Amino acid sequence: xxxxxxxxxxxxxxxxxxxxALLRPPVKFTFEYIQxxxxxxxxxxxxxxxxxxxxxxxxxxxxxxxxxxxSRRIVDVMDxxxxxxxxxxxxxxxxxxxxPPSEREKLxxxxxxxxxxxxLENLVKRPASVDLVDWVDNMWPRHLKERQRDxxxxxxxxxxxxxxxxxxxxxxxxxxxxxxxxGGTSVWxxxxxxxxxxxxxxxxxxNLDMYENWVLSGKQGDIFLGDKCYDCQRIELRQGNTFIIxxxxxxxxxxxxxxxxxxxxxxxxxxxxxxxxxxxxEDRTRVPAKFRYPFYYEMCxxxxxxxxxxxxxxxxxxxxxxxxxxxxxLAPTDLENYDQSGNCAPDGVNAEAGSIDVSEDVKKxxxxxxxxxxxxxxxxxxxxxxxxxxxxxxxxxxxxKCVPDGIRDPSALLNNIKAVLKQCALDDPKLSYTGExxxxxxxxxxxxxxxxxxxxxxxxxxxxxxxxxxxSSSISALRRRRVRCxxxxxxxxxxxxxxxxCHDMRKFGGPGRMKKGCIMxxxxxxxxxxxxxxxxxxxxxxxxxxxxxxxxxxxxxxxxIAHRQCIKxxxxxxxxxxxxxxxxNRCVLEEQDCGAYVG
Numbered sequence: 001x002x003x004x005x006x007x008x009x010x011x012x013x014x015x016x017x018x019x020x021a022l023l024r025p026p027v028k029f030t031f032e033y034i035q036x037x038x039x040x041x042x043x044x045x046x047x048x049x050x051x052x053x054x055x056x057x058x059x060x061x062x063x064x065x066x067x068x069x070x071s072r073r074i075v076d077v078m079d080x081x082x083x084x085x086x087x088x089x090x091x092x093x094x095x096x097x098x099x100p101p102s103e104r105e106k107l108x109x110x111x112x113x114x115x116x117x118x119x120l121e122n123l124v125k126r127p128a129s130v131d132l133v134d135w136v137d138n139m140w141p142r143h144l145k146e147r148q149r150d151x152x153x154x155x156x157x158x159x160x161x162x163x164x165x166x167x168x169x170x171x172x173x174x175x176x177x178x179x180x181x182x183g184g185t186s187v188w189x190x191x192x193x194x195x196x197x198x199x200x201x202x203x204x205x206x207n208l209d210m211y212e213n214w215v216l217s218g219k220q221g222d223i224f225l226g227d228k229c230y231d232c233q234r235i236e237l238r239q240g241n242t243f244i245i246x247x248x249x250x251x252x253x254x255x256x257x258x259x260x261x262x263x264x265x266x267x268x269x270x271x272x273x274x275x276x277x278x279x280x281x282e283d284r285t286r287v288p289a290k291f292r293y294p295f296y297y298e299m300c301x302x303x304x305x306x307x308x309x310x311x312x313x314x315x316x317x318x319x320x321x322x323x324x325x326x327x328x329x330l331a332p333t334d335l336e337n338y339d340q341s342g343n344c345a346p347d348g349v350n351a352e353a354g355s356i357d358v359s360e361d362v363k364k365x366x367x368x369x370x371x372x373x374x375x376x377x378x379x380x381x382x383x384x385x386x387x388x389x390x391x392x393x394x395x396x397x398x399x400x401k402c403v404p405d406g407i408r409d410p411s412a413l414l415n416n417i418k419a420v421l422k423q424c425a426l427d428d429p430k431l432s433y434t435g436e437x438x439x440x441x442x443x444x445x446x447x448x449x450x451x452x453x454x455x456x457x458x459x460x461x462x463x464x465x466x467x468x469x470x471x472s473s474s475i476s477a478l479r480r481r482r483v484r485c486x487x488x489x490x491x492x493x494x495x496x497x498x499x500x501x502c503h504d505m506r507k508f509g510g511p512g513r514m515k516k517g518c519i520m521x522x523x524x525x526x527x528x529x530x531x532x533x534x535x536x537x538x539x540x541x542x543x544x545x546x547x548x549x550x551x552x553x554x555x556x557x558x559x560x561i562a563h564r565q566c567i568k569x570x571x572x573x574x575x576x577x578x579x580x581x582x583x584x585n586r587c588v589l590e591e592q593d594c595g596a597y598v599g
Contacts, residue, residue, distance in 0.1 A: 029244075031132045032435035038270040038381040039133075039186060042200060042249065044235065045242040048190070052128030053242065055262065058193055060123075062169055062260065066094045068120035069113070069151070069167075070509025071497070080107035080174050083221070090509070091497075093169070097258070101172050109174040109255075113167045117151040119506075124165055124262050126188050127242070133268035136161055138439050139303045141317075141406055143324035161294045168261040170194070178211070178225040178252040183293025184278030185265035187245040191237050194259025198235040199226045203248030203274060207231075208281065211250050215285045226252065248274040267299065269439075272385025276392055297402035300389055304417045305407060307386060310439045311374040311420055316413040321406040327444045377432040378424045386421055390414060482526035489524065496520045528552055528561065536566040 029043070029051060045051060056064070071091035078085050088096070088108075096108060115121060131137055136145070140160050150157035163185070178201070181187055201207050207229060214225055226232040237243055245251065248271075267275055282292055293299075309315045315322055322328040378386070393401065394414060403410045484491045495502050495518040502518050504510040532552055533540050541552055551563045 029127065029129055030435060031129050031437060032433055034129060034133060034268075034270055035379050035381075035433050035435070038379075039244070039246050039268065040271060042235070042246060043244040044237070045244075047240055048242055051242060052125065052131075053190060054123070054125035055190060055192055056123045058239070060192060060260070062094050062097045065113075065115075065120065065167055065169070065260075066090050067507055068123070069115055069118045070506070072503075072509030073113075073152070075110055076112050078109045078111065078176070080109055080176075083177055097169060097171060101258075104171065107171065107173050109171070109176065110169040111166070111176065112153075113169070114153050114162055114165060115151070115167050116162055116165050117148060120167065121165060126165070126264055127244075130188055130264075130266055132437050133270070134164065134266040135268065135299055135303060136164055136266065138437065138441070139306045140299060141302065141321055141325040142441055143321070144406075155294060158294060161296075161299060163265045163293065165262070165264045168259075168263060170196075170255040170259045170261070172255060172257050174253075174255040176253045177220055178214075178250050180211070180248060180250055180278055180281070181245070181265055182282070182287070182291060183265075183267065183296055184247045184271075184275030185267055185293060186247050186271075187243075187263055187265055189237075189243040189245065189261060189263040191239050191241050191243075192260045192262055193239055194255070194257050194261075195239065196237045196259060196261070197254040197256060198237065198243075199252045199254075200233045200235060200245075201226065201229050201250035202231055203250065204231075207250060208248070208277070212281055212285060225250070246274075247271045248278050265293075267293070269303070269385055270379070270381040273388045276388055295402075295404075297393070297396070297400070298404040300393060301402075301404055301407050301410065301413070303389060304386070304393070304413055306439045308413065308417050308420060311376055311424075312416075314416060316409050316416070317406055318408045325406075325441070327442055374420055374424050374427075376438045377427040377429070378421075378438070379432040380429050382432075382438075383421065383424060386417070390417060390421070482523075483529045484523045485525045485527050487525075490520070490522050491524075493521050528554060532561050534563045534566055535560050536562050539563075 029045070048055070069090055071089065071094070073090040074087050075090055075093055076085050077088050077093065086108075093108075093110060096104070115124075145160040148159045148162070153162055163182075178199070180203075201211070210228060211225065214220065214223065214228075217223075235243075279293070279296060305316055309317075309326070315326060315328070317326065319329075393410075401410070407413060495505070495508075497508055499519040501514055501516040502508050502510075504512060504514040504516070506512040530540070534552060551565060552561055553564055554561050
């Protein structure tokens with residue numbers, strides 16, 4: 001494969017072979033633009049103005065990524081020379097990335113760190129139009145997505161296709177060979193820092209056949225695919241550029257300098273035939289399940305269900321899904337009692353048997369054969385795509401249909417969507433360019449936060465008549481948590497990252513439950529805070545500007561805080577002082593009485 005990398009270097013230098021694509025961004029990258037154009041051609045935006053993007057500052061580094069996702073997060077790393085994958089912890093990857101280029105023995109590349117449900121998620125927002133077309137946000141049952149808690153991409157803990165936000169960290173010299181993004185997904189791609197060089201091959205039938213044969217040949221390391229296509233084009237991306245790669249485009253990527261990129265994948269309704277074609281190519285080339293779009297056919301069923309409901313108000317969801325995703329029959333008490341972790345069974349679901357009690361209204365709906373007239377007009381792209389999707393699900397054998405649990409009658413769903421598409425074929429396509437998505441979630445029942453009133457208790461409930469309230473003699477209010485001196489060796493030391501408390505810290509990838517500091521950073525001389533007061537005279541330090549005059553001490557037994565001057569020590573009672581600790585008179589006398597005190 002090293003020879004292929006040298007070949008890439010030659011292609012970077014040969015200007016005659018670099019056919020710069022004439023990619024001109026639209027005046028506005030809006031939903032109406034996607035309705036009209038179908039998102040078929042690549043688009044480059046020189047800056048993010050008007051896209052709705054939100055990104056961290058340009059000085060955001062891999063160390064910051066490490067802090068946000070946790071140093072123990074396992075990331076998939078690609079060895080550039082072999083194009084094989086290995087695993088590293090985020091801490092190991094950070095150390096490698098920060099190594100000077102001349103000292104790196106191998107070239108590694110991270111292109112698949114999905115960071116949803118981490119602290120990094122709130123720092124990155126993708127283009128607003130992508131949010132409107134992404135199937136994950138608009139088709140997948142939203143209550144399932146809301147159950148997601150795990151930040152990794154372990155399929156066993158995944159409640160939805162978790163492919164929306166990726167962080168790509170590439171060092172100088174990295175090269176990713178020609179490929180098509182999984183499931184025929186489209187890609188949004190923003191260069192936060194650095195640069196990238198893309199080779200793009202359009203997804204014509206001839207090029208896709210050539211790509212499939214090239215993958216099956218097993219000679220990818222010997223052949224530069226861009227040399228075999230007359231219409232291969234080279235694109236250079238710089239810091240601040242945003243790139244949209246449509247479905248099916250074959251591309252390779254070279255990194256001329258250390259680069260940090262944010263991006264993501266999404267399926268949409270305006271190029272469904274290409275998405276299904278790419279998924280079939282993955283079947284034929286036997287791509288491992290780990291590198292494919294999760295829950296692909298389940299998503300296809302939910303797409304038909306969502307279009308049917310938004311066009312006709314007919315739903316084939318189970319009662320549970322209707323309640324928690326569509327809000328049908330949802331009461332405020334249901335929202336309060338609903339456990340998003342999925343541990344409790346909602347109303348109508350038998351947790352032991354898994355059976356669902358279908359109401360009479362639902363049964364009537366199942367028996368109804370008439371389909372309401374569609375309320376919206378579909379674009380030609382959507383019409384073609386939904387017909388292809390319908391045909392694909394009908395031709396699948398029963399053991400590969402992958403009907404999700406949320407669909408109660410898949411046959412009725414297919415029949416109903418077929419009838420709706422026949423009616424929509426009579427509509428005028430020009431009326432479909434509205435700039436508003438057809439499929440969107442209904443508003444949920446909102447539950448205002450309860451107003452808490454402090455009850456006024458009568459005098460008989462907390463004290464007797466005629467009884468004077470005595471002043472509390474408790475000194476618990478005077479006790480204060482000690483603070484660091486900020487001068488000793490422990491305070492000046494950094495966290496070790498290896499002790500049990502460091503492993504628990506969120507900054508090192510732990511759950512953050514212990515709330516304890518690093519063992520190596522324990523203060524050797526913890527001091528009393530400035531708010532500490534003497535239990536006898538009720539005063540603080542007499543001269544806070546001079547630490548040498550501090551006289552407030554804390555009893556090491558009963559934790560009473562007092563000035564040394566305020567404690568009258570008479571022989572044979574002795575006051576033992578260790579830094580700001582002492583034994584008060586009372587504790588000394590008690591120890592003498594029990595015989596534990598040694599003078």
